[in-house]
Amino acid sequence: MTLWTLTFTLLFVVLAMGISMWQKLGLEKDMVIATVRATVQLLIIGYILKAVFSLNNVIFTVLMLTLMIVVAAQNASRRGKGLKGTFWRLFAGIAITEIVTQAILLSFHVIPSKPSYVIPISGMIIGNSMVASGLFLNRLKAETQSQRQQILVLLSLGASPKQASRAVLKRAIKSSMIPTIDSTKTMGLVQLPGMMTGQIIAGANPVQAVRYQLLIVFAIIASAAITSMVVGFLTYPLLFNKRWQLVLSADE
Amino acid sequence: MEGLNPGQGHTYANEPQRLGAVEAIPDEAIRFVDVSKGFTGRQGYKKVLQHVSGTIGKGQVVTVVGPSGAGKSTLLSLVNLLESVDEGEVRVLGKQVTQWPVSQLRRTVGLVFQTPALLQGSVLDNLAVSTRLHGGTLTSPDNHLRRVGLSPDLLEQEAETLSGGQKQRVAMARTLVNNPPILLLDEVTSSLDVAAAREVEELIVQLRQESDLTLLWVTHDLRQAERVGTETWLMVDGKLVETAPTAEFFAQPKHQLSRRFLDGSLSGGMPQ
Numbered sequence: 001m002t003l004w005t006l007t008f009t010l011l012f013v014v015l016a017m018g019i020s021m022w023q024k025l026g027l028e029k030d031m032v033i034a035t036v037r038a039t040v041q042l043l044i045i046g047y048i049l050k051a052v053f054s055l056n057n058v059i060f061t062v063l064m065l066t067l068m069i070v071v072a073a074q075n076a077s078r079r080g081k082g083l084k085g086t087f088w089r090l091f092a093g094i095a096i097t098e099i100v101t102q103a104i105l106l107s108f109h110v111i112p113s114k115p116s117y118v119i120p121i122s123g124m125i126i127g128n129s130m131v132a133s134g135l136f137l138n139r140l141k142a143e144t145q146s147q148r149q150q151i152l153v154l155l156s157l158g159a160s161p162k163q164a165s166r167a168v169l170k171r172a173i174k175s176s177m178i179p180t181i182d183s184t185k186t187m188g189l190v191q192l193p194g195m196m197t198g199q200i201i202a203g204a205n206p207v208q209a210v211r212y213q214l215l216i217v218f219a220i221i222a223s224a225a226i227t228s229m230v231v232g233f234l235t236y237p238l239l240f241n242k243r244w245q246l247v248l249s250a251d252e
Numbered sequence: 253m254e255g256l257n258p259g260q261g262h263t264y265a266n267e268p269q270r271l272g273a274v275e276a277i278p279d280e281a282i283r284f285v286d287v288s289k290g291f292t293g294r295q296g297y298k299k300v301l302q303h304v305s306g307t308i309g310k311g312q313v314v315t316v317v318g319p320s321g322a323g324k325s326t327l328l329s330l331v332n333l334l335e336s337v338d339e340g341e342v343r344v345l346g347k348q349v350t351q352w353p354v355s356q357l358r359r360t361v362g363l364v365f366q367t368p369a370l371l372q373g374s375v376l377d378n379l380a381v382s383t384r385l386h387g388g389t390l391t392s393p394d395n396h397l398r399r400v401g402l403s404p405d406l407l408e409q410e411a412e413t414l415s416g417g418q419k420q421r422v423a424m425a426r427t428l429v430n431n432p433p434i435l436l437l438d439e440v441t442s443s444l445d446v447a448a449a450r451e452v453e454e455l456i457v458q459l460r461q462e463s464d465l466t467l468l469w470v471t472h473d474l475r476q477a478e479r480v481g482t483e484t485w486l487m488v489d490g491k492l493v494e495t496a497p498t499a500e501f502f503a504q505p506k507h508q509l510s511r512r513f514l515d516g517s518l519s520g521g522m523p524q
Contacts, residue, residue, distance in 0.1 A: 149369040153423075156332055156363040157382045157430065158355040167372075243333055244354040249293070 010035070053116045061115045065122050069094050072130035079137040082248055083238040086137060093231035094129045097223045101125050110215060121216065124195065128180065128220045129227040136176035136228050137235065143168040144239055144248050151246055161240035169236050173228045180224040184217055193217075280346060281434050281466040282308040282331055282361075287340035289326055300326045302490045303340070308483075310433075313460060313467040315481035315498065317474060319518055322487040324470040328436040331468065332361040344434065355386070362432035366439040368423035370411035375422055378411050382429040390429065400425040401455055417448030421455065428459070435460075437469040441476065449473075453480060474514070478502045486510050488518065 013035050020027040052060050073091040080086030102118065102125075104110070111117040144151065147168050154164040187193060195216055199209035241247050289301040300323045308314050316324050329335040330342050333349045342349045344361055352360075359382075370378050379397070380390040390396070394404035400421040406414070411422060420440060427435070437456065441449035457480055460467055471477050477484055481498035486509070494507040505511050512518040 149365065149367060150371055152334060153365065153369045153371070154381070154385070156334060156358055156365075157385060157427065158358040159385045160355065163385050243336060243350070244358075245334060245336065249291075 049119065052119065053114075056115060061118060064115075064119055065098065065126075068123060068126050069098060072126050073133075076130045076134035076137065079134040080141075080235070080238075082141065083137070083235065085238060086235060089234035089238075090133050090137075090231055093133055093227050093234060094126060096230050097129045097226040098122055098126055100226055101219050101223050105215075105219065120195075121219070124216055125219055125223045129223050132176050132180060132224040132227045133231045135179065136172055136231055139172040139175045140168065140232075140235065140239075141248065143171050144246075145250070148246070148250065155244060155246065161237060161244055164244075164246075165236045165239055169232050173232045176228045177224045180221060184221060187213075187217060279310045280307050281310045281312070281344070282468060283343040284327070284330075285341045285343070287327075287330065287337050287342060289323075289330065289335065289338050300490050301330075304487075304490075304492045305340075306485060306492055306495055308466060308468060310466050311464055313469060313480055313482045314485055315477035315483075316468065316470045316485045316487060317472070317477045318487035318493075318513070320472070323490040324487055325438050327487070328363065328438050328468060328470060331434075331436055332358050332363050334363070359386075359430040360432055361434045361436060362427035362430060363436040364420075364424055364427050364438065364440050367443055368416075368419035370414075370419055370422060373411060374408050375411050375414070376407045378422055378426050379407075379429060382426060396425045396429055397422075399428065399459070401451070415448070416444050417451060420444060420448075420452050424452070424455070424459075431463075433464075434466045434468070437467060437471075439470055439472060442472060449476075456480070474502075486513060488513070 013031060017028045017031050019025070020031065048064070052064050069091060072094055073087055076090050076094075077086040080090075102122065105121065106113050106118075111121060144165070151164045151168065155161075193213050193216070196206075196209045196213040199212065200206050239246060239248050284304050284306050287301055287304045288299065290297050290299040292298075304323075304327065316327065318324055326335060330337055331344060331349065333352075333354060336350070344352065344357060349357055371381060375397070376390075376393055379393050383390045393407055397404050397407060402418060402421050402425070406418070406422075411419070414422065420443075424440070435456075440456070441452050444452060453476055456467070456469075459465060467480075469477075469480065478498060483495060484498045484501040485495045486493045486501070486505075486507070488509050494501065494505060494510045496506065501510065502514065505514055509518065
């Protein structure tokens with residue numbers, strides 16, 4: 001696709017802005033910002049990827065992946081307001097997920113060890129881990145609030161933080177994985193996954209594209225599970241202090 | 253703050269510098285030494301307890317009364333360390349609560365809440381939770397249920413299906429499984445109907461006679477406070493206003509606030 005033809009697609013944005021102005025939704029400014037940001041970010045990442053792919057150097061690839069994990073952890077840790085020190089725990093959780101899944105993919109030669117394979121697939125895994133861990137933090141806080149009385153009962157019977165939060169942790173882990181599993185169930189029926197769509201548009205054989213997509217789906221299910229578990233076991237202690245008191249205040 | 257620590261002749265509130273020199277009294281179960289506590293909420297920092305000092309002897313039943321928001325529940329939560337003091341210290345059986353291993357402290361000082369908060373599962377699951385937490389299995393659950401006046405037939409029943417009074421008894425039995433010598437009761441009858449409340453009250457009095465429990469009993473029911481207490485504490489706005497033997501407190505309250513509270517002219521003090 002040439003830049004010239006790409007420019008025509010801005011008509012979509014113009015159309016959306018027209019509707020916003022007509023209906024006085026007041027979203028025009030946000031639309032302009034979103035369009036400009038998406039364009040600039042994607043163009044920059046396009047050039048960076050091109051450079052990293054052509055360098056084909058492990059250090060640059062690892063740097064790139066680290067940056068992606070930092071951004072993902074930063075983004076997801078916003079859901080952990082009220083809990084201190086979530087960033088590093090999320091970073092560890094997402095990093096472990098990425099290492100485990102890539103180790104499997106690379107050691108069994110499922111994908112070639114080239115940045116042009118490792119980075120995009122990592123992007124999908126890390127992105128999904130980010131969503132799963134953000135969701136987990138959200139659920140952990142909500143479950144802790146709704147089960148507050150039960151947690152206090154357990155603590156006052158002499159339970160350790162781990163024992164007192166076991167039920168809450170289990171539920172939060174479970175609910176953070178449900179969206180991934182649900183979207184997997186309808187895959188191909190409701191929507192064609194983005195990567196597969198992209199490959200097909202770029203001229204790949206649809207059956208080949210499906211194979212890659214399945215690889216991603218399986219990796220994503222595993223990554224949601226690993227992330228939720230690791231982040232879960234790293235973050236539940238944040239709900240308590242060293243005196244085994246529940247520190248998440250009732251109005252957070 | 254007259255009437256604190258009867259028999260000891262002074263209050264600690266005026267002598268915070270003595271903190272390090274607090275001696276354990278052989279028969280003391282709980283001691284508050286110049287305790288202050290506040291919480292930071294949406295409206296900023298709010299002081300809930302201010303310079304509270306008082307001693308509860310072993311085997312006593314101290315009933316704590318006072319208007320809503322006086323800090324009564326917070327006072328209880330300091331004893332089993334669900335909350336920590338900001339200033340001062342709390343001692344249980346002569347030892348500062350912060351020096352106890354937390355789990356051991358909480359098994360020594362049982363707490364029963366206003367709402368029973370039974371865990372999912374059967375009555376047996378609820379009774380067994382205390383021992384399971386500490387790696388054991390519950391022996392003779394029947395006896396634990398009988399002890400709170402419930403039939404062992406209920407063991408397999410889902411906890412959720414019990415009546416309010418039964419739930420509170422199960423919650424009581426669950427706490428008693430740990431055999432705590434000290435029991436904190438936080439408005440344990442206030443969510444029950446009159447008959448169930450009376451039954452639970454009588455049960456607690458009976459349990460105390462059987463096993464020589466020390467009770468710190470927060471209640472908004474003044475008649476109950478009078479019936480069950482050996483000593484009564486009045487708290488108003490986070491301060492311990494008067495402590496006196498229960499009969500004396502109700503017959504001849506010394507403090508003006510106590511008199512106002514008892515005649516119902518202080519908010520929250522309406523006799524039931």
